[in-house]
Amino acid sequence: MRSYAIVGNGVAAVGCIEGIRSVDADGPITIISEETHETYCRPLISYLLEGKTDTERMRYRDADFFDRMGCTVLYGSRAARIASDGTAVVLESGETVHCDALCIATGSSPFVPRFEGIETVPKRFSFMTLDDALALDGALEASSRVLIVGAGLIGLKCAEGICGRVASVTVCDLADRVLSSILDAECAMLMQRNLEQNGIRFMLGDSVSRFEGSRAVMLHGDSVDFDLVVLAVGVRANTGLIADIGGEVGRGIVVDDRMQTSIPGIYAAGDCTEGNDISLGQRRVIAILPNAYLQGHAAGVNMAGGDEVFDKAIPMNSIGFFGLHAMTAGTYTGEVYEEVNGTSVKRLFWENNLLKGFILIGSNERAGIYTSLIRERTPLSSIDFELLKTSATTTAFPREQRRKKFGGVV
Amino acid sequence: MRRVFVNEEWCLACHLCEYNCAFANSGMDDMVLALKGKPIFPRIHVEGDERISYAVSCRHCTDPICVKSCIAGALSKDGDVIRVDRNVCVGCLTCVLVCPYGALAPGPDGVMQKCELCLENSCGEPACVKGCPNRAIVYEERGERA
Ligand SMILES: Cc1cc2nc3c(=O)[nH]c(=O)nc-3n(C[C@H](O)[C@H](O)[C@H](O)COP(=O)(O)OP(=O)(O)OC[C@H]3O[C@@H](n4cnc5c(N)ncnc54)[C@H](O)[C@@H]3O)c2cc1C
Ligand code: SF4
Ligand code: SF4
Numbered sequence: 001m002r003s004y005a006i007v008g009n010g011v012a013a014v015g016c017i018e019g020i021r022s023v024d025a026d027g028p029i030t031i032i033s034e035e036t037h038e039t040y041c042r043p044l045i046s047y048l049l050e051g052k053t054d055t056e057r058m059r060y061r062d063a064d065f066f067d068r069m070g071c072t073v074l075y076g077s078r079a080a081r082i083a084s085d086g087t088a089v090v091l092e093s094g095e096t097v098h099c100d101a102l103c104i105a106t107g108s109s110p111f112v113p114r115f116e117g118i119e120t121v122p123k124r125f126s127f128m129t130l131d132d133a134l135a136l137d138g139a140l141e142a143s144s145r146v147l148i149v150g151a152g153l154i155g156l157k158c159a160e161g162i163c164g165r166v167a168s169v170t171v172c173d174l175a176d177r178v179l180s181s182i183l184d185a186e187c188a189m190l191m192q193r194n195l196e197q198n199g200i201r202f203m204l205g206d207s208v209s210r211f212e213g214s215r216a217v218m219l220h221g222d223s224v225d226f227d228l229v230v231l232a233v234g235v236r237a238n239t240g241l242i243a244d245i246g247g248e249v250g251r252g253i254v255v256d257d258r259m260q261t262s263i264p265g266i267y268a269a270g271d272c273t274e275g276n277d278i279s280l281g282q283r284r285v286i287a288i289l290p291n292a293y294l295q296g297h298a299a300g301v302n303m304a305g306g307d308e309v310f311d312k313a314i315p316m317n318s319i320g321f322f323g324l325h326a327m328t329a330g331t332y333t334g335e336v337y338e339e340v341n342g343t344s345v346k347r348l349f350w351e352n353n354l355l356k357g358f359i360l361i362g363s364n365e366r367a368g369i370y371t372s373l374i375r376e377r378t379p380l381s382s383i384d385f386e387l388l389k390t391s392a393t394t395t396a397f398p399r400e401q402r403r404k405k406f407g408g409v410v
Numbered sequence: 411m412r413r414v415f416v417n418e419e420w421c422l423a424c425h426l427c428e429y430n431c432a433f434a435n436s437g438m439d440d441m442v443l444a445l446k447g448k449p450i451f452p453r454i455h456v457e458g459d460e461r462i463s464y465a466v467s468c469r470h471c472t473d474p475i476c477v478k479s480c481i482a483g484a485l486s487k488d489g490d491v492i493r494v495d496r497n498v499c500v501g502c503l504t505c506v507l508v509c510p511y512g513a514l515a516p517g518p519d520g521v522m523q524k525c526e527l528c529l530e531n532s533c534g535e536p537a538c539v540k541g542c543p544n545r546a547i548v549y550e551e552r553g554e555r556a
Contacts, residue, residue, distance in 0.1 A: 057482075293479070318506065320503065368510055369510065408415075
């Protein structure tokens, strides 16, 4: 019987377990999980602070999941290294887990730049894990002035989650706009205004030069007094286990379309990896939950001797703050179609007969039709792209394709 | 499994399916009280142009990308039916971002709702199909994908 080990206990690990079990009903699976919680929905930690969910509803799977799947989970244990042929994982406790097939699903960790004086700050937090969120929850008071360093997705979600509970929230970022990795200046401004209208203050194009206890001295010379600080500058893929044994690592662990690393027999999935982004035609880290699940599933199937290729990865995000949603996907290259209308923006990008990417602020009905054109690499000449530009509708597809979609099992 | 299938040649674009859906999921037993003068949020919608029309609802995909993408674990496959747990959904719209058919949309409260084939409401079988005057949508078994 084949045995399996998975390092990490996030969504990629769950995908991997479900992938393995779709092929092999019995082989024992050991999960090495540094976190002490059952798999939870990491993106919900801000909703937890906002009171829109609770730890029970945040579970990713039901309470029997690991039992039913025949998994042994080693909570609170950290993998220190792996054998170079992938047949053993040595834990920090000194114990060794042997396996026939191994998946690295270690996710990412907050990246904390060396701010001068950071050690003098009495209350500082990261915002990546449930424990981070619970710690922050315990520290927030109605009178708290909160400084968030980082106006990316994680920093802003944190801001939204806590702003109704504290006296003030200030967000700073070296970038000159919010969500700079996914939005252009105009769209970023729309999102920023909406956040500001909901009470969040911004210091953009500026960051902390040094901390002096509960005061941050900014690069531009201002200073900000705060009660607690959340550091959400960025994240780094946890690649160490593979790098240490000479596997290929860039910003993430390099994987092929079957989620195998450069070391035969060792697989990797989720935020720790760098796989092919088909909209870009290059490898990149795509740190989003759908990717973690889909990569994990492919890894699991292949570990169990099946054959699953996942070659449709693209970055894509649906992120909302106070009711205003930004949806983005793919890569922003080529020709552009745009509609700008008050607080609503649509930008579609296409090149070489393929839809490459889009940004939608506000109105977003049936946006998945656009996303699927990117993922499926649908030749735009095969559909009524002029109609699709103005409206995401399946009416733009030839009748025969529609008959398959709506008259058959898909 | 039985699913809702479209015969687009026969659709009249009368939108009755949308009203029947909204009513079946309203939990009320008077259609006028349930729907009159209110915006409706049906789980099926009629698409098309002046030449062709057809009613789109969830395909209950064999490999549902929405389930795999949901950031809250709110969407799941229950047998062959794709369901949403509205108590768990946080309204992030990731499922709208990925569904290739444009088949789901949030309700008035911002929480996702989708066709569950009327298996849970008092109708017991799809109300849209039951009320369609021209059999432009049917509820039946068709060739499963391997
Ligand atoms: C605040 C926030 C909001 C987000 N919002 C969204 C969103 O709206 N949409 C979206 O798509 N994505 C979102 N994401 C990203 C999403 O959460 C991740 O893409 C996803 O959780 C990645 O899953 P994973 O399994 O790859 O990694 P993780 O969930 O990070 O799991 C990895 C696990 O491995 C453990 N681990 C690491 N090293 C070791 C070791 N050596 N030994 C043992 N265990 C180890 C870690 O402790 C961790 O528990 C958000 C993330 C955050 C933090
Ligand atoms: S909501 Fe869309 S993706 Fe999900 S099962 Fe229905 S048709 Fe498929
Ligand atoms: S809107 Fe709700 S059902 Fe859809 S992906 Fe988000 S949490 Fe899941």
